[in-house]
Amino acid sequence: MTEPTASGPREAEPLAEAAPAVPTQPRAGTTAVQSPPVVPAAVVRRATVRGWMARQPWPVRAGLILVFVVLAYLLPYAGDIPVIGPQIVTQGIDWPSALFDMSYYVLLALGLNVVVGFAGLLDLGYVGFFAVGAYTVALLTSPDSVFNTKFVWLAAVPVAIVVALLSGLILGWPTLRLRGDYLAIVTLGFAEIIRITADSTPNFLRGDRGFGGLPHPPGNKSDGTPIFGVRDATPYFWLGLSVIILVILAVRNLDRSRVGRSWLAIREDEEAAEIMGVRTIKFKLWAFAIGAAVGGFGGVMFAGEQGFMNSSTFQLQFSILILSGVVMGGSGNIAGAILGGALISYIPDRLRGISDPLTHTDLFQWRFVFFGIAIMLIMILRPQGIIPSRRRAMELKDRAKEAAPQ
Amino acid sequence: MNFSGLFHSFGPLTITGLAQGAIIALFALGYTLVYGVLRLINFAHSEVFMVGTFAALYTWGFFGLDQNSPTPSLGAVIGYMLIGLAAAIVVSGITALLVEFVAYRPLRRRNAPPLAFLITAIGASLAISSTVGVFTHQNIKGVPPLIRPATVVHLGNWAITNLQILIIGLALVLMFALDRFINYTRLGRGIRAVAQNPDSAALMGVNKGRVISLVFLIGGLMAGIAAVMYVLKIGDTKFDSGFNLGIEAFTAAVLGGIGNLRGALLGGLLLGVVENYVAGLFGTQWHTVGAFVILIAILMFRPTGLLGESLGRARA
Numbered sequence: 001m002t003e004p005t006a007s008g009p010r011e012a013e014p015l016a017e018a019a020p021a022v023p024t025q026p027r028a029g030t031t032a033v034q035s036p037p038v039v040p041a042a043v044v045r046r047a048t049v050r051g052w053m054a055r056q057p058w059p060v061r062a063g064l065i066l067v068f069v070v071l072a073y074l075l076p077y078a079g080d081i082p083v084i085g086p087q088i089v090t091q092g093i094d095w096p097s098a099l100f101d102m103s104y105y106v107l108l109a110l111g112l113n114v115v116v117g118f119a120g121l122l123d124l125g126y127v128g129f130f131a132v133g134a135y136t137v138a139l140l141t142s143p144d145s146v147f148n149t150k151f152v153w154l155a156a157v158p159v160a161i162v163v164a165l166l167s168g169l170i171l172g173w174p175t176l177r178l179r180g181d182y183l184a185i186v187t188l189g190f191a192e193i194i195r196i197t198a199d200s201t202p203n204f205l206r207g208d209r210g211f212g213g214l215p216h217p218p219g220n221k222s223d224g225t226p227i228f229g230v231r232d233a234t235p236y237f238w239l240g241l242s243v244i245i246l247v248i249l250a251v252r253n254l255d256r257s258r259v260g261r262s263w264l265a266i267r268e269d270e271e272a273a274e275i276m277g278v279r280t281i282k283f284k285l286w287a288f289a290i291g292a293a294v295g296g297f298g299g300v301m302f303a304g305e306q307g308f309m310n311s312s313t314f315q316l317q318f319s320i321l322i323l324s325g326v327v328m329g330g331s332g333n334i335a336g337a338i339l340g341g342a343l344i345s346y347i348p349d350r351l352r353g354i355s356d357p358l359t360h361t362d363l364f365q366w367r368f369v370f371f372g373i374a375i376m377l378i379m380i381l382r383p384q385g386i387i388p389s390r391r392r393a394m395e396l397k398d399r400a401k402e403a404a405p406q
Numbered sequence: 407m408n409f410s411g412l413f414h415s416f417g418p419l420t421i422t423g424l425a426q427g428a429i430i431a432l433f434a435l436g437y438t439l440v441y442g443v444l445r446l447i448n449f450a451h452s453e454v455f456m457v458g459t460f461a462a463l464y465t466w467g468f469f470g471l472d473q474n475s476p477t478p479s480l481g482a483v484i485g486y487m488l489i490g491l492a493a494a495i496v497v498s499g500i501t502a503l504l505v506e507f508v509a510y511r512p513l514r515r516r517n518a519p520p521l522a523f524l525i526t527a528i529g530a531s532l533a534i535s536s537t538v539g540v541f542t543h544q545n546i547k548g549v550p551p552l553i554r555p556a557t558v559v560h561l562g563n564w565a566i567t568n569l570q571i572l573i574i575g576l577a578l579v580l581m582f583a584l585d586r587f588i589n590y591t592r593l594g595r596g597i598r599a600v601a602q603n604p605d606s607a608a609l610m611g612v613n614k615g616r617v618i619s620l621v622f623l624i625g626g627l628m629a630g631i632a633a634v635m636y637v638l639k640i641g642d643t644k645f646d647s648g649f650n651l652g653i654e655a656f657t658a659a660v661l662g663g664i665g666n667l668r669g670a671l672l673g674g675l676l677l678g679v680v681e682n683y684v685a686g687l688f689g690t691q692w693h694t695v696g697a698f699v700i701l702i703a704i705l706m707f708r709p710t711g712l713l714g715e716s717l718g719r720a721r722a
């Protein structure tokens with residue numbers, strides 16, 4: 001065991017740290033001669049890219065964001081770029097469909113980021129809300145449904161989002177007293193209850209047989225063919241991207257408001273937040289409800305594109321995949337959640353249709369092996385995620401010791 | 407709802423529930439020990455168990471046994487059992503140590519936030535289970551019937567089979583031994599010390615790194631034994647068999663109070679029995695739902711589980 005050599009200096013650290021019991025910031029401010037504020041190396045490096053962006057005048061910033069958004073909308077044509085294009089696009093699955101898959105993964109990652117990243121509530125059953133959204137659409141619109149209401153897709157959207165939001169409140173209410181891992185297992189149980197209910201009610205949620213004939217979003221092209229057809233997934237990707245942009249705006253503003261600051265306080269120290277007058281119960285419920293509504297929206301999009309859905313979509317592994325995307329990208333950071341959500345969908349899809357040179361089988365069957373190793377490596381190399389939340393990194397710096405016992 | 411069914415088969419449901427619960431309890435030990443020391447959910451523990459089932463399966467396969475071979479004589483059964491157990495224990499133990507070394511140690515060195523550990527563990531779990539999945543073509547693999555279930559004890563209409571006695575007895579003995587080990591040996595004292603306060607324990611001369619490895623190893627050994635009991639009881643295994651039972655084991659650990667050894671035993675047995683009653687009452691597909699509903703109900707009134715948290719603090 002290499003432990004003795006490695007543990008020597010590491011275990012001496014608590015002694016050195018124990019002497020200045022006061023937080024780092026005031027100490028650096030009052031006696032600046034002794035020690036400048038300690039900023040983690042990773043933060044300094046990140047600040048050069050994001051700091052540059054922040055220093056530009058607002059028209060430049062707006063222009064850059066606009067260019068970025070336009071590029072995102074042009075992604076379905078990425079395959080036409082010479083040389084690099086064919087490397088980017090997926091092979092075993094058509095590229096617009098892969099992009100649409102990425103869009104609802106990103107949407108789910110954004111929603112889960114509110115719960116896990118902002119409010120610090122570990123949710124292992126997020127797919128439950130996705131399922132609630134999708135099943136509400138299916139029950140309202142499908143000809144297979146027991147209600148037989150046959151709504152159009154657009155009419156089912158607000159209902160599904162409200163139902164998902166309510167389900168978030170229903171789950172949030174009894175679990176408010178629970179902390180950390182207890183909350184994790186209860187949310188996991190919630191998702192499993194929904195999946196098992198779907199599996200075992202053959203006439204209501206129809207288990208494996210699922211719902212067919214789900215309507216697509218409305219609209220016709222000038223020649224009378226529907227915009228949202230079955231052949232080409234590009235319009236669905238654009239729709240998904242537009243929804244993502246709306247959600248980003250909403251979530252970003254929430255994070256910068258009083259609500260977001262309350263979440264931050266709850267995440268860092270719930271007792272202290274409560275003593276300081278933050279109404280923790282209210283804001284935890286808020287986080288659950290908003291996360292659930294976004295997840296439900298993801299389910300609505302999914303149902304609208306697929307036209308068919310059954311209980312096999314809502315496996316627990318799906319929740320865990322989304323969670324690993326959020327944390328991998330950088331928990332508590334919107335850009336990180338987007339990147340992580342896109343990666344967890346892109347990596348497996350990209351591996352599809354590539355032949356393994358050794359055994360001449362599809363690399364797709366190895367996708368989760370690669371994926372598992374990839375997320376391990378990313379977390380070991382960048383424990384705060386690929387794009388760490390800057391605010392969070394600063395806060396965590398002086399609490400890293402107690403957060404993770406060595 | 408089938409109350410008369412539950413009433414008539416109350417005895418068999420209880421006994422099979424206890425046997426299932428004993429396996430869950432052994433499995434849950436891995437979660438509870440690691441949580442007690444590191445305050446982290448070891449998500450990869452389910453794969454430690456799964457690897458154990460395959461180790462036993464392939465070891466018996468090496469001796470020419472497959473799912474269709476006849477049950478051997480008593481002496482041979484004991485021999486095969488010991489060999490299978492040894493293989494499962496070794497492979498599970500090594501896997502658990504590997505998981506700690508690859509997924510946990512590098513992050514501990516970097517003072518990573520707790521969520522990062524969860525994600526590397528998920529990564530390790532995905533990588534292990536899908537590797538086994540690829541090599542077994544995701545098929546269900548049958549296990550040689552080493553022990554034919556035969557009723558050996560009758561208590562009224564409670565028929566108890568030899569396999570159930572073996573599983574429950576073994577689990578109780580192991581739990582007792584582990585409890586003694588944690589509470590009355592030098593190494594056990596080290597584990598409790600690290601569970602209470604890692605930094606102080608290190609200052610008192612406890613080698614933290616070694617204690618953490620030891621905890622993973624013990625969890626792995628217990629999972630290996632649980633794996634052999636599981637394949638004997640169920641008769642087959644699959645690359646994702648760890649995941650589903652792992653959720654039940656984790657639920658059991660939380661139910662009893664995570665980080666608490668006796669809690670794991672109580673939680674496991676209770677969970678196994680309750681699941682069986684729910685299955686008898688509403689139908690088999692609902693048995694996990696029953697477990698989760700009970701869990702939520704108990705956590706609402708006792709937010710830290712039935713026996714409370716903590717490896718170190720409970721009997722310091």
